[in-house]
Amino acid sequence: MRTIQLxxxxxxDLEDxxxxxxxxxxxxEDAKLSAGQAAQIVGLSKRAFIEMLGKHGVSVFSKSISDLHSDIENA
Structure with missing residues (x-):
């Protein structure tokens, strides 16, 4: 994993x-990371990360219509 300094x-007034x-x-949200990869950056479990997404205005559901159709077919 790469480390950057900002x-x-x-x-x-925000914590690290x-x-x-x-x-x-x-x-x-931009589909650059999976939920598991994003959770690892924050130091959370995948489940906890997904639960926190709503507080940051990010949906766990894809905005793509083709993804929606694929999900419906796979359900």
């Missing part, structure tokens, strides 16, 4: 966990 202004969650949620 310089965040001191007046931004919050930054990690924001980044992981966005990468998950």
């Amino acid at each position: 310089n965040i202004p001191d007046n931004i 966990y919050d930054f990690s969650m924001i980044i992981a949620a966005k990468l998950y």
Whole structure:
């Protein structure tokens, strides 16, 4: 896993966990990471990460119509 360093202004009142969650949620939403990979970045279980997504305005359901049709066929 790669490590990056960000310089965040001191007046931004967020904990390191919050930054990690924001980044992981966005990468998950953009389908750059799986839920498991995103959960690993934050240090949560996959289930806990999925539960936290709603608090960050991210749906666990795909926005793609073709994915929806595929899910319905597989159900």
